[in-house]
Amino acid sequence: MANKPCIYFFTLYAPGHLMSMVEFAKRLSSFGNSCSINFFVLMEPDERNQLGSPLCSSYLRSLQAQNTxxxxxxxxxxxxxxxxxxxxxxxxxxxxxxxPHIKAQLLASPSPISALVLDVCASDVIDVANELNIPSYIYHTSNATHLALISHLSCQEDENNLKDFSEAEDINVPGLIPIPSTCLLNDFLNRNSASSKWIMHCGRRNNQAKAVIVNSNIYLEKTTIKALAEGALLAPDTKISNVYPIGPVISLGKNKSKEQECLKWLDRQPMKSVVFLCFGSMGAFDVSQSRQIASALEQSGHRFLWAMLTPSNELVGYPTDGNLDELLPEGFIERTKERGLVWPSLVPQTDILSHEAIGGFVTHCGWNSCLESLWFGVPMVAWPLYFSEQHLNAFQLVNEMHVAVSLEIDRKEGFVSANELQRAIKCLMDEGSEEGRSVRKKAGEIKLACREAVEVGGVSYVHLQNLAIELGWKEVHSQST
Incomplete structure (x- = not known):
């Protein structure tokens, strides 16, 4: 078995990308060891190169410690x-x-390479795969609607004659409900911008891969996945070869670090009484917004756990531990100490979401965070920030999945007032709120559906099984019978 076929994965050095792809690879490896799994890993960043994440570094160290x-x-x-x-x-x-470095590594492989699985933002590696006659697959870490939207728009027009959506109210994609233009990045709406052209370029590359693997399932996005399978949303002469919706793919490993002190605090709180606020590894607010959040929490009367970070001054720098003295109103900690905890660093998010004391989640709407919340049946307040597809995810959570309460956001400034956040938290958490009861009920239903999807014989499991067979796993048939 020394020369058994191998699969190479290449992903960005960013938590939402790397961690999701590794968890996907773990699921593939559960079908046996007939294929070896290899990851291309970017060098850890130094002070000059801020494209990496400290969280990725610690995650890879834990991966090696597990002897994966x-x-x-x-x-x-x-x-x-x-x-x-x-x-x-x-x-x-x-x-x-x-x-060039990826090509050199692949040429030096002592074993036959059966596939190259690429991050959606690394689709230019398809050129290397084609040159070496290796099948390439795109792993789309976001939802199916984002995949459908980008795939549709990228194949409708020549990149040198792009339609500007900056004045449009809705974007219509065949098979999908109308998508408000406010769900898209401002740079994307100007179709002649460099950012928009890069997104369109990646969309066209989706259609050049052998298949696209998407971290979603039919229970979450039935209409979209059906449209992707039928190919109606693409141009007549364009079609994604195949789509494998295998989600939810999330990391459920237990965290053993000192950060679990916040879990001990949760142990002392009543069931479903705490609203959890966390905005991802890049989410941090300035003094003005932080104090609006503090005011909302203080006035809401609800128990809370708030993961607070301090913004970086770098273009793509990662936030640092929260400076509570600078960011919070004077006396806030003392006034709320009986019912709230502000945690000034990253937290073990899945451990917190799985805790019985958590009743709601104020989230930045990164897709991995959305899936984690749904896995544990936790309803949300949707507060998308300015990264990637978060506004689109928020739209999906509120208007299609009905598992989140919306939040009025000043899109230009990205600002949310204390009164608006307080309203949303009370709507989500108050027992007398009809909307709150509805989203809590729906979140519970989707929790059960997602778990059913990934169990043996479930819809996501079957897609993963078929993909494993296509990639070369020989043990799949015997395991599934």
Missing amino acids: PFKLHRLPSVEPPTSFDGIIERVGLYVRSYL
């Missing part, structure tokens, strides 16, 4: 781009600079 049978291949360090128009273009250029 994945081979990690660290790629040589490259110079980060110095000329770019926005973060999206910067990431695209950064990935391109790795193509």
